[in-house]
Amino acid sequence: MVLFIIGLGLGDEKDITVNGLEAIKTCEKIYLEYYTSILGVNKDKLEELYGKKVIEADREMVEETMDQILDEIALDGDKVNFAILVVGDPFCATTHTDLYLRALKRKIEVKVIHNASIVNAVGCCGMQVYRFGEIVSVPLFTEKWRPYSFIEKIHANYKIGLHTLVLLDIKVKERSEENLLKGIY
Amino acid sequence: MVLFIIGLGLGDEKDITVNGLEAIKTCEKIYLEYYTSILGVNKDKLEELYGKKVIEADREMVEETMDQILDEIALDGDKVNFAILVVGDPFCATTHTDLYLRALKRKIEVKVIHNASIVNAVGCCGMQVYRFGEIVSVPLFTEKWRPYSFIEKIHANYKIGLHTLVLLDIKVKERSEENLLKGIY
Numbered sequence: 001m002v003l004f005i006i007g008l009g010l011g012d013e014k015d016i017t018v019n020g021l022e023a024i025k026t027c028e029k030i031y032l033e034y035y036t037s038i039l040g041v042n043k044d045k046l047e048e049l050y051g052k053k054v055i056e057a058d059r060e061m062v063e064e065t066m067d068q069i070l071d072e073i074a075l076d077g078d079k080v081n082f083a084i085l086v087v088g089d090p091f092c093a094t095t096h097t098d099l100y101l102r103a104l105k106r107k108i109e110v111k112v113i114h115n116a117s118i119v120n121a122v123g124c125c126g127m128q129v130y131r132f133g134e135i136v137s138v139p140l141f142t143e144k145w146r147p148y149s150f151i152e153k154i155h156a157n158y159k160i161g162l163h164t165l166v167l168l169d170i171k172v173k174e175r176s177e178e179n180l181l182k183g184i185y
Numbered sequence: 186m187v188l189f190i191i192g193l194g195l196g197d198e199k200d201i202t203v204n205g206l207e208a209i210k211t212c213e214k215i216y217l218e219y220y221t222s223i224l225g226v227n228k229d230k231l232e233e234l235y236g237k238k239v240i241e242a243d244r245e246m247v248e249e250t251m252d253q254i255l256d257e258i259a260l261d262g263d264k265v266n267f268a269i270l271v272v273g274d275p276f277c278a279t280t281h282t283d284l285y286l287r288a289l290k291r292k293i294e295v296k297v298i299h300n301a302s303i304v305n306a307v308g309c310c311g312m313q314v315y316r317f318g319e320i321v322s323v324p325l326f327t328e329k330w331r332p333y334s335f336i337e338k339i340h341a342n343y344k345i346g347l348h349t350l351v352l353l354d355i356k357v358k359e360r361s362e363e364n365l366l367k368g369i370y
Contacts, residue, residue, distance in 0.1 A: 010299060014203040017194060017300070018234075021203060049203075089301060091308025112309060114195060114301035115202070116274060119314050121299045123276025129304050130322070134347055135315045160341070162319055 002026075002081045003073055003108050005096060007089040007115030013045040020113045024050050028080035031057040031069070033095070038170060039087045046085070054085070062095060067102065074106040089117035122165050132165055133157030140169040187211075188258055188267045188293050190281060192274040192300030198230040205298045209235050213265035216242040216254070218280070223355060224272045231270070239270070247280060252287065259291040274302035307350050317350055318342030325354040 004023045009015030016024075024030060032043060032054050039046075046054050057066070073082050090096045090112050103110045123129045136153045139145075150166070157164045189208045194200030201209075209215060217228060217239050224231075231239050242251070258267050275281045275297050288295045308314045321338045324330075335351070342349045 007301065009202060011204070014207065015299075017202050018199040018206060019196070022199065089305045089308065092305055092314050094313060097308070097311065097313070114200075114306045114309070116192065116299035116301060117305040117314075119305040120274045120277055120302040123274065123282070124297060124299070126282065128279060128282070129277050129302075130320045132319070134318055134345075137315070156345070160319075 001073070001076065001079065001109065003070075003103050003110045004081065004083040004113060005090040005100060005110060006083055006085050006113040007117070008039060008046075008085050008087050009115040010040070010088060010118065010121055012041045013049045015115065016049075017113060017115060020115070021050070023081075023111070023113060024052065024083050024085075026081045027052070027083040029055065030083045030085065031055050031061075032085045033057050033062055034087065057084070062099065066099065070103055070106050070108065073103075074108055089115050089119070092117040092119055118167070119165065127163045131161070131163055133160065133162035135165045135167060137167045137169060186258070186261070186264065186266060186294065188255075188269070188288050188295050189298060190269050190271060190275040190285060190295060191298040192302070193224060193231075193270050193272050194300040195225070195273060195303065195306055197226045198234045200300065201234075202298060202300060205300070206235070208266070208296070208298060209237065209268050209270075211266045212237070212268040214240065215268045215270065216240050216246075217270045218242050218247055219272065242269070247284065251284065255288055255291055255293065258288075259293055274300050274304070277302040277304055303352070304350065312348045316346070316348055318345065318347030320350045320352060322352045322354060 002023075004020075004027065006016065006020040006023060008020075030050065030052055032046065034056060043054050043056060069082075084096075084099065086093070086096055090100075100110055100112070119135065120129060122132070134153055134157060136150045136157075138150050139147055154164045154166065187208075189205075189212065191201065191205040191208060193205075215235065215237055217231065219241060228239050228241060269281075269284065271278070271281055275285075285295055285297070304320065305314060307317070319338055319342060321335045321342075323335050324332055339349045339351065
């Protein structure tokens with residue numbers, strides 16, 4: 001039994017690697033994590049390519065019920081494979097590193113299948129990836145919550161002649177103003 | 186007619202994306218650029234998967250005869266597609282950006298297919314990609330040529346609490362000591 005954490009790349013359903021697609025074909029359950037990034041196509045396009053059902057996993061599911069799912073995987077163990085699909089590359093968001101560690105604790109075998117991420121694909125805008133400094137995130141502003149601390153980091157890169165990749169936090173299901181104020185963002 | 190610049194990812198022949206593989210199937214000539222990075226499998230594994238012949242392009246070919254190849258492509262234009270395969274992601278090396286620009290000058294339609302690069306896949310070692318500073322290259326040392334300037338860059342990252350991705354220049358066909366001394370490296 002293997003838990004595959006598979007990067008989907010940045011564009012459409014066919015940006016998955018051949019290795020990734022072959023891994024999915026061996027899986028019984030397939031979860032799509034879609035709250036840290038947005039895919040360019042709908043879930044049904046994925047299901048069509050895979051010939052399998054895909055379960056959407058929102059932030060709540062990944063951070064709360066995923067422990068339960070991992071327990072199930074650990075129990076079902078020898079019988080079936082599972083996949084968690086991630087937009088971009090699996091390790092370009094903290095959540096997935098955490099997921100990996102939680103699976104390892106349960107002695108679940110994890111295989112990671114890499115793909116393009118904006119961290120490297122940003123090179124397509126003509127700037128050399130070798131000339132980027134620290135990556136900066138801009139949180140989702142609300143009427144009351146507008147932190148500007150990211151500007152200092154961009155300036156720090158600029159001062160030493162480096163470009164900055166600026167990631168914008170996106171508004172998805174759980175990312176309500178209420179949750180932001182509760183610190184869940 | 187399209188010139189595809191296709192990232193092969195970092196592992197074996199099946200780390201190409203489904204989009205990349207489909208593009209190759211439409212191509213008449215397929216070049217593999219292999220001097221900026223090393224692929225984990227031999228060329229025959231690629232040819233087996235593609236069902237097509239792959240032409241190895243060394244540094245000399247890419248930097249000197251590629252102009253000629255691009256001229257041919259521009260002439261053959263309407264009839265056939267071409268592919269240049271690149272280990273990792275197409276835009277993570279300066280050469281490929283240059284190639285892209287040279288093709289555009291000849292009014293050749295270019296499509297880039299991204300893939301994983303060490304720039305993002307480095308996250309698999311457990312360090313967050315958000316906490317990396319400028320990427321540093323270490324040149325290939327010879328008995329007489331041992332520049333240490335890269336150490337300052339690593340130190341600059343370290344001082345502000347950032348990790349450093351250190352790329353090692355690799356020894357391939359053209360990378361002889363003789364060429365290094367001539368400045369061809």
